[in-house]
Amino acid sequence: MTPTSPLTLRDRWALYLDLIRWSRPQGWLLLLWPTLAALWLASDGIPSVHMLAVFTLGTILMRSAGCAVNDVADRDFDRHVQRTAQRPITSGRLSVKEALAVGGVLTLASFALVLTTNVRTIAWSVGALAVTILYPFTKRFFAMPQAVLGVAFSFGIPMAFAAVQDQVPPVAWWLVAGNLAWVLAYDTEYAMVDRNDDLKIGMRTSAITLGRFDVAGVMGFYALCLACWWQAGQLLHLGWPWSLALGVAAAQAVWHGWLIRGRERERCFQAFRLNHWLGLTVWLGAVLDRALAALPPVGA
Template sequence: MNATPTVPPPDAPAPRSRLALYLDLIRWDRPAGWLVLLWPTLGALWLAAGGFPGWHLLVVFVLGTILMRSAGCCINDVADRDFDRHVKRTARRPVTSGQVSVREALLLGAALALVAFGLALTTNALVIAWSVPALLVTIAYPFTKRFFAMPQAVLGIAFGFGIPMAYAAVQATVPLEALWLFLGKIALVLAYDTEYAMVDRDDDLKIGMKTSAIT
């Protein structure tokens, strides 16, 4: 007698290609995430250069911004996988749903960050030096949601590193003007990501996630 075929539950995600899953993991279909990093960074490039900064720096910072935001998504989803399954908006993310393994996500994130670092190597020593704390804050951000009342401020720092790096690339120094812009970027991220986090506020209260939307 033939065995009864296994029928997946009605809410199970449909099988997808690895490429589609990886693109979903880095939020490729939601470009707003890297655009809010890119526009202030490009603004800093133009201000630092007093006009068009040149094609080399433009390509480096556009690609570097997209790559590092994508790497950050991989790290964030691995760190938050046990929390995300309890939040409606994030329960079907590739790592949380088990469609992409933790190892795959980390390898993809590392590869993207390595390419971004390769781009930084084509600039100067000061840009390379700033890229190290930028990476460390990107890695640390997801874990701050466990103990820090306003992790969105840490996200603002991670998102703002492109500004001093842009000045460093053009002027080989980071003037006070760049630091004021950096602070402004932190405030901007704190504002819009707090509004964004309001969507998850009820779920975050249940699971004990720290967020400025609750604070």
Template sequence: MSLRDRWSLYLDLIRWDRPQGWLLLLWPTLMALWMAAGGFPGWHLLTVFTLGTILMRSAGCAVNDFADKDIDRHVERTAQRPLTSGRISVKEVVLIGVLLALVSFALVLTTNAYTVALSFGALAVTIVYPFTKRFFAMPQAVLGVAYAFGIPMAFTAVLNEIPPVVGWLLAGKLAWVIAYDTEYAMVDRNDDLKIGIRTSAITLGRFDVAGVMSLYAVCIACWWQAGQLTGMGWGYDLSLLVAAAQALYHYTLIKGRERLACFQAFRLNHWLGLTVWVGVVADLALRG
């Protein structure tokens, strides 16, 4: 195998051609960063959190594929992943994951001790998450915790403290992650039932669509309350209305529970996050 082919497999491992994954992490993290700073947080923190998000999501993909290597071969969507198909080794996957995490940690070291301490928690949950599919009825909740760590880290990097608004941002992020990852789980539900792993789509059963829409509502409500606590104005509120409209569109996609439509709904979620971040940026800019 040529070096070019091997690099192509490594990029496939970290889902380089599928940026939706790291965008789903990035937008709420940037929301928190802007709210904490009351505007543009500076190039240093913007670079640290943007690159750190991309790197840790990529490391998470490596961890996930390592944990699921024996499961993925039984799922139509994942059977041809590089590790599952035997085109790269377990040793390579572990090495890539460790290197990506170390580079991300080096970035965090340029912030402060509080943020560095939180990064250990983020890493721990990232490692644990893939294994919870074996025994936890709602592993998407664990994923939500892993994906939400960027929010308190953004506040500690700027303010060196975690104010009460972080709780509302975290609750909204957790609800959002469970909502969109349930859409994702609806794609693989038949395969997952055969294998015997746990997902929110299986746990919710015939209430899956209602559950997803309720979680979107909780997300919007929590983020609205976060806006109230930080003095956000009409620009932010407008972005939440647009985000709610996007969530309603997702209902038209997932109500029939068709695999491709559910996958499309999942892939569109990063636009919801972008919408709210733009609302934060615009509102703070107008206020300034």
């Protein structure tokens, strides 16, 4: 295909999939695991098929829509960053209007799923959309935009409780705080990859703000994350599976710290990409804990 030849339907579809990072599922997995963990805990280990479908598909759709919004907002910056210069919008292969249309369709599809829940969950979804749209623009003026991303990536937790229990209990906020700290940890690793490019173009990131304390900051965020999730387990009287999962997650966090200690681009990116395994570990801890709790006592 030459630069002037018209795009076939197959070519355009490939660009849409590239726009929403379909070949890189780590992004939506990072969003999915804490949402599913909250859903399992909110439903005491027995989520309905309806809720599983709503939150799994909704998570994938909204993360994909967020990618489209992010690329539109960052298109003038991305061309100066080695890792992002060939994204569909930045490279000119996809127009801004077309990308916004894709994002709009995905958002509407996600909202249609939320409409099958309850009023409280619908209200939370409106807030989630607002923060998702706001996040890309905070990179221009906020010292740690990763915190805003953390808020956006945490909305699934109160939404899960709202959908199942029609309330957001105090324990949900410990899960939210832990997730916010986790996002700060892994997205700072991500920002360490682009630090030199971001400095040149005036982008704000946590990696730049933390400076030479970036590695210590990442490990502090991991520690805060696990402490908050441990406290959530205490409030819910979770047992050894949850504690074991947090222990395995802590070991993974230590490994990430080892990877990023030298601040090499590839190792920082590797650490970021491995984080979905940490999220999976915590979700499995919630699943196993609730499954064992549902078993009848021995000898009953």
